[in-house]
Amino acid sequence: MPRNKRVVTTVAALAGLITVGSIAATAAIPAPTPNGFTQDRSAELAKQINPAKPRNVILIIGDGMDDSMITAARNYEYGAGGRFPALDALPFTGAMTTYGLKVGSGPDYPIAYVSDSAPTASGWSTGKKTVDGRLSQGPSTASNVPGEDYETVLEKYKKQGKLVGNITTSEITDATPAAAASHINARACQGPTDMTNCAEARKVNGGKGSVAEQLVDNKVDVLMGGGASRYAQATDAGSSVLAYAQTTHKYRLVSDAPGLTSVTSLADGPVLGLFANGNLTPMYQPLVATAVGAGGPSTKCTPADRGNQPDLSAMMTKSIELLDNPNGFFLQAESAMIDKQEHASDICGAIGDLKELDETVAVALAYQEKHPDTLVVVTGDHAHSTQIVGGSADDGKQLATVQTADGDPMTVAYSTNAVGSDHTGAQIRVAASGPQAANVTGVIDQTDLFATLLGRTPSTMPGTPVTPGTPGTPGTPTPTPTPAKPAVSTVSAASIAKEVLARRGLRVAVAATGGQKVTIRLVKDGRTLVSKTLGSTGGRVALRTTKAKIGKVKVVATVTGAGGSVTDSQRVRVTR
Template identity: 70%
Template sequence: MQVKKRTVLAIGALASVVAAGTVAATAAIPDPVEQGFTKERSAELAAQVDPSKPRNVILIIGDGMDDSMITAARNYEYGAGGRFPALDALPFTGAMTTYGLKVGAGPDYPIAYVSDSAPTASGWSTGKKTVDGRISQGPSTAAAVPGTNYETVLEKFQAQGKRVGNVSTAEITDATPAAAASHISQRACQSTTNAAATCPSETKGQGGPGSISEQLVDHQIDVLLGGGKDRFTTPIDANPATTTLAYAQQQHGYRLVENTAQLAAVTSLDQGPVLGLFNGGNMTPMYQPLVASAAGAGGPTTRCEEADRGAQPDLSLMTEKAIALLDNDKGFFLQTESAMIDKQEHASDICGAIGDLKELDETVAVALSYQEANPDTLIIVTGDHAHSTQIIAGNADDGVQRATVQTADGDPMSVAYSTNAVGSDHTGTQIRVAASGPQAANVTGVIDQTDLFLTMLGRTPSVLPGPGEPGDPDPLKPAVSVVAGASRISLADLRRRGLPVAVAASGGTTVTVRLLKGSRTLASKKVGASGGTVRLKTRKASKGTVRVVATVTGAGGSATRSDTVRVTKR
């Protein structure tokens, strides 16, 4: 049978995903030893392309997670022919550049080919490049001179009325989680004490936004979970007799949880936002350390040993709870970070890094489970920068520091660290990015981490091809996206002018747009097969929340997406 060639037309930045050899994508990968890559997967991948805007976004970060570290952890846990059950099953995969800028006169700043976590996390958070040490704030003439604050994805979603969450196995004030919802010139300004010493002009006492810990709670993030309690127990400027933690509880109504049992007891956000601080500093990694040395640590039969983490929850448990608390009709944004990959790589601790990468895979599985029931959820998994962990032959002269462990294959695997005489550091190589869900195809090819900003916010939906030719046994699955032209509208405007609505659709023959109050239809219109714009007018509405629902139906089935609007008296 002749296979029809189908193309995907890109509007905005949606990548073409059907040309053979141009898609770095993986489906549910069979065991390469037993089965090999014998299945032609173009149709399988095409069926997973969804150009609609996501309602929910879950961004999962492996700090310092590059392909070398992924491979080392995979070899250890599953063997050379194995695959991570969740991370390696994401359908769309690409490569991502991570360079930053250096301070200077501007407006053209010198390139920093190797960056730290502050500018890299700021890159996807704001869509803009910045300099080392800077948190969601633009470059400037010198490190001590604050730049321009850039609005973040989390802040944009929060302004839309979506719930927001921030989870990390590091101190929650560390650079990667800090970039989601704070703006400061020095990443070290994590507490009021740090800020007074390191960035005094940005303290609240000097009219600034305050330290990272203060800014995180001032943003009233719905769910904050991680380590770093010590960053919240320092006295604040305005009242030295109280602390940031007391301020968070008294002024913003945060509920403090400090262990797994207390976290489990929180079942909703009705009583206020949640601040989970499970350790004074960074949280404890899954495995006990195995630190590389010049003489070589470990050996051919060395296996990593479980660490005692006491009552601390792991990343997958924190993420599962965060999703459950954030889940709502309007949608949510969640950033969750497996931070100790990077921390333990800096320490040349191969077991610690492997354990946190395994935790990341378990966290991806949690997100995919939620996505299965909520397909309008975009999941993106990536790192912030590369590191110097390298799998080597294991010779005595390989690397400055070496360690050897026994993998799931039963064979020895040696790794080396060569950037520092003791410990290791970042590198400037590109890293993996993978995704699943609406607009996930945007991560394919080679992108920059700033591109994630628009993908998470939702780009202008692409127009996919319609259903196949008559008699096609495998028509395309319909897809639809709908956006209301306003987040609120008065009863008078809804009656006279109507609510403007934009719809993009593909793969169908019939597209219907309805205005609903509960299950009651207030207005309904049809648009063309590829979508269009309409105004929904009604005299049946009353004050409160209504939903705009678009449904596309075709030979390949149907798809529905919705948006919410607040109807006011005036």
């Protein structure tokens, strides 16, 4: 089948009925033994499937956190047979692809198999793919040409009246936190004096401003991390971003851990925590790999002096305290220094911040235990080149060895660069607990997280009672479940040339559940130009027609089943 490079959003597991047999899960119950599990876990796992929409959503990101880095940190902290208490206890686990796009003429953009943090964070934030360096903004012909702004999960929840938070151990204006609540063509445009590559975005030119300005203009209720130097920069209007945040949006500045403790409510305004001029200090002192090998069989990582900087778990505790409210909240938290220390080939720095991520997950799960309507999702943004190797001198361009909790040496290698290391294009772990957590299982794409974070249309669990009664009690009939309402979603290019539409067709990806038939149509002014029928779960199709004129048309997908009919549509512009 011809590949449409523009239709890159994976439309998988959409509002589907999830049965135990389809779930790949880690051990939340009971702990594994050398001889394996003594009991089947299906019943316990089934109890944790909850199709309801979550009230609260906590997304925890380990930047650069792939399976290899998780394993290295686990080996060091707990040994080869150990487990992270929180990260490895999440009941639903899957794999997630992280590819992006490259700039081009469009609407078919080349695939970027290795992406940076900007398009990957934009993927789950908006449900759409974009190009390297770009924040929640679509692809375009060149890196300095802005694309279409895509609304984010955080922005959608803000509109719904939920409180929202965004915390990190990097500069708050760095790519991953920036993608949650800003839109700009180049991630480097963090402050108003950093706008060389984002001229159109400057406020003086009618744009939304730098990342620092956009984050406060979006009125994120809790903003915490580093990046004080970005907020000290002068805006086009003359004042600093910090002064602008304080006077225009009533932000209250917090600059250290004691100050964070003193904040007890959002009643007096949103909170801006700036705990360092740049990134926060990693949890462990560096152990940087070298060509001849750093460390040794007895080397241990040493805690770093972090001064009065709060760690991520402390920021998580305070953020939940401030955001908790009857209407619910959305909170994104990033352990950023995993990636940054991997770039530096610093194995101890990366290990320490992955351990801190686990402690942050523990805080979220403790809250979830008392508030079961909370969804907790933990994942990375991309893979990295950290690899556990045998220990020979030729196992990598740079090597470092530490002594793990087992008392044995573990050697890691970095081989993407002669000095430092870089991202890779491998799939990464995604795990979750709480309402709709089962949607992360199997192999999904980052963009698929967008729908899960927002809450999918709830499905009906097999055997769920739908009328009053006590099924299973003698004399009480077991009610027949009402057929679930079907669900359907479409993804296509936002525009297509008239000649391409006639020759190759508009390629559309359709995902559906709960129906027997899916019909996909291209409609202009109420008139169907072309129509095709797909199977019950949808698929990919090319809608080819010579009848379309320049202007707007609509892609309409309809799924019909026992629970009724549901339609989803998307507008497409036909160009010359």
